[in-house]
Amino acid sequence: MNEINNVVVLGANGAMGGGSGEVFAAGGCRVTMLARTAEKAAEGVAMAQGLAKSERIGDLMTTGSYDDLAAAVSKADLVFEALAEDLELKKKFFAEVDRHRRPDSLVATVSSGLSITEMARDRSDGFRRHFLGIHLFNPPNVIVGTEVIPHAGTDPDLVREVVELLESRFGRVAILTDDKPAFAGNRVGFKVLNEAALLAEEHGVAFTDYLIGPYTGRAMPPLATVDLVGWDVHKAIVDNVHANTADEAHQQFAMPRYMNDLLQRGHMGNKTPQLGGFYRRVKDGKQTRNMVLDPKSGEYREATASPVAPVPFVEQIKRLNHVGKYKEAFRVFAAAEGDEAHLAKRVILGYISYALNRVGETEVVRSARDVDRIMGFGFNWAPPTVLVDLMGVETTTRLLKKNGLPVPAVLKQAAQRPTARLFREPNVNIGRFFAG
């Protein structure tokens, strides 16, 4: 692989366009930001400056429209596609890139889950050998987890070099995943997020976010996360997985009907503040009214100061997390009884089971370390083996069986050495995942 010094970003004005422009410029590349118009592309430069908190990073960036694509691509070491998640649109641009790219240049897509194989179809052999997915998470200057997704025709040496380069020069924590719908991070993450959305229909939004909240090992409650990501993005991801996979959690990828209805009426979460998503913050003069969705009626109600009656085991775990006693906290979790406890366990154990079951020769990733890294560094969620370590292999296995969840092979192997720790990633404070 040649050195990467000149990068062209397609779709420069989108969130991932501006964000990836920042990542490449921060690594010292000259970046050509292209969008429908040069003015649009300039929005991407401003976004990159905002992320880097530096006007100077813009000195490494130039802007242009797609009229400039041929000239820019012919000089690029890397063409980085960050267009809308629309396969046909992407393919159209790749055909154009194929015509103008240098024979040795790298072409990558930032797609969060569309088929890399499909994008490479009909392209020249040279293009196909140099094409892969580099999935960054938003905002990429903060969230360093990155998935690298080759298709069957990608040059294997190149893949290795790209992973190395992303880690050494661009500050990424990179994992290799197979070209399967939503790859590893979003496959596992959106399984949990959509399961929360399905539960919200029966149990309410505030209660679901409380029960599967940050105390269980995530920076943000699940439904607030869906609002942040956007309901349109959520739908694109879960529909893709639902349509193109048939695993043990198939039903949990079915987009809830109430979400589909509201999405049709334009509700997309934080990006449509007037309409809202699970939550709606209505500015009323100087005051902000916090509203919360009632999924059953599709209406929004005033959020009260304490919308949920505290659940004793949840409060106990939060108190233990507050003072840093994470092991004791998960002992309480494992032992908790009652309807709420069963619900919380189903989701959290379901996460452990589903995540670690994506590991295997024919699965999405090859090692538990990969799924740990992408959930920890890509989602800011407690990696699945961290949760296993806190509860113990034996207890986790027993609880998985009790909940009718498949026991992953990695846990069966670990049962041979039940006291050995599974999570071995250096320099990660596991405490950071568990909120008090």
Added chain:
Amino acid sequence: MAAPVYVLGGYQTDFARNWSKENKHIVAMLLEAVTGGLEATDIAPTDVEVAHVGNFAAELYCMQGHLGSMVLEAEPRLSGIPTSRHEAACASGSIAILAASAEIEAGRYDLSLVVGVEQMKTVDPKTGGDYLGTAAWYEREAEGIEFPFPKLFGRLGDEYDKRFGLKEEHLAHISAVNYSNAKRNPLAQTRNWYMTEEHACSTDKFNNVIGGRIKVSDCSQVTDGAVSLFLASEKAAAAYAKRRGLELSKIPRLLGWGHHTAPIEFDAKVAESRDNPYVLPHTRQAILDAFRRAGVADVWKVNAIETHDCFTTSEYMAIDHFGLTKPGESWKAVEDGTIELGGKMPINPSGGLIGAGHPVGATGTRQVLDAYRQVTAQAGDYQVEGASRIATLNIGGSGTTSVCFVIGV
């Protein structure tokens, strides 16, 4: 000859964390630092005989005092051990180390746990800046002043400018080097932040002036963090080495220390040093004392320095005070690459306070832990090749309390 004091290692929390966002009590930081340290060194909690905590202002930031006693909350098997807490503003961590090492030298204890800790993100930046003002003479130098400390260290730059001349580009370069080193440190607060010398030289909405000549890029960060260290007598170190099949001579020691105090008011410091070649002569003396006690002839006998760069001006001061250049000529070591990783005398391979972060009461312990990592070849990507001796300089207030250590094998 004082009895030797060995450093058996320790643990640093990830300085990028925001423990208030995690809704954590300061005891959680103590707990993670202590349990992490016990695990990293494989020391049995029952072997620990005494604990010292360095902390600046938990009473203000966290409404919590008596932090010595809270070490016991981290680990039930520490029950009953003597504890205390030490405060000397940003030098609190080093003062805790001095107290622990004095006890070992006196033969009171064989194995001592030292923890530096500060939780600072509990309050907004202005309130935090006001709390930090208590490290100066608050009533005279800080009360009613927004961000008093950047202004005080801006005046340190002004004093250099007046006596010798000072260029902004040299301060900008110091900032860029620290950020660049921090990118190699997996526990550094700014490891994913953007910084270049060009950015540090610009003045714009992202790099505005905080006070005087100090801009955002000249400042260390508001940081949450804790660091534990284990110090041992020769007896305890020998037992520790034997259990692990190590040679005692390979276990790092605190080879020397220096500790001096200047008048707390910045104006008084400057008045006192008017006819001295050094702007902060007490800081210079702390360094010379540490070198003398360590049997080190001059700065070139150490392999790297972890210094106090709460602002770029403090590192600029450290360069000539350590003797890398003649007084007032620090810029030469900045220009010729001496202070860079791979240079003749790398300063802050960890990223220092500007890059790695500055949890005030933990900084002195962090510096000594990084020195330990360097001399035991455990510093990973920020390793100074072949390092066997490192000097640290930790400063409280506007150059008021200075503590220097030489750590080596």
